[in-house]
Amino acid sequence: MAVQVRIPTILRPDAGGQAVVEAEGETVGELFADLVARFPNLSSKVITEEGQLHKFVNVYVNDDDVRYLDKLDTKVTAADTISILPAVAGG
């Protein structure tokens, strides 16, 4: 099942210059595994060696941050849009 993943400007050079890519998977973790297989440079920037989300990366399924859902196990469907965004400050 193909799901759309939005890539932030900062990671586009590692994703063939694309703003949106399609990935296969039933969970966020599976989508990332598929993405990393095709774009190896994304690997260390999104997922740590321990298999966790990089601390300066926020991943959203539609408008929900997956850290507060089921993290990489968060389920996705073809109707969802996944966004990868850098963590930044406000204030």
Next chain:
Amino acid sequence: MSRFASPVDLIGNTPLLDISQLSPNPSVSILVKLEGCNPGGSVKDRIARSMILAAEANGSLAPGQTIIESSSGNTGIGLALVARSRGYKLKIVLPENVSPERKQLLEIYGAEIISSPGSEGSNGAVKVAQKLAADHPEWWYPYQYANPANVDAHYTGTGPEIWRDCPEVTHFVAGLGTSGTLLGVGRYLKEQNPAVQIWAVEPPAGEMVDGLKNLDEGYIPPIFIDFGGADLLNRKKMVGPRESIEGVRTLAEIGVLVGLSTGAAFLGATKCAAEIDSGVVVFLSPDGAWKYLSSEAWTGDLDEATERARQTLYF
């Protein structure tokens, strides 16, 4: 009591307004805490006072000293208000892409503005302030992102006020900037009732941060780590500029004039209300509409206003 000796004494005790007529769920009430009623016009007056009083008490800030801080505006304005009344000089590192009203208010209060690149957002302003503070050890640098007095202002002020006025609260929703509001209010409310859910709202980190060169320039406020933010928050929602503007327009229709980040928090509150069966959602409005009138968010074409908001730092 409504007679005061100093503008600093006017900070806090803001009103909680029931706006349940805008709830998408008839079994969920929604109330908004109007922090724009603070004397400097935003929730940041609270942390400005709290950080300065704590520094005076521990001796790190002495009369006549210069204060340096980075701010997208409201913390700077709050510090300027307190600094004016207590005799400190103030320098604020301000990203170029904030609303002109924020700059004007800082100038009126006598703060010196040091510009940082708009493309780097608040992250860039933090870096400039850290460098200046390191070069000038004689200045006092509150560093709101790492200062426990930021959280404390909400733990001892905002949180207890909400509990006093609305002990039936089931969900608290607020924007995530420094994370001080969510940490302080969230911790206090959960201590009173562990079942209270804490929801964060943040704007998409979009074009505003195209100046970031790599992800390691990303930023997590040290207080978020120190106060266990990841365990305290139950949900985090992203709300974009278009929804935020639609939110402030909806609120204006019932006579509530609030800033753009309140539009985002309002959307977070309505999403929360729509998802739960029943409950009482309290959300925090960081400031009023006045500093954003030049953005024409209320009067202009929605597409154009959204595009302008995209280029502006409003959190």
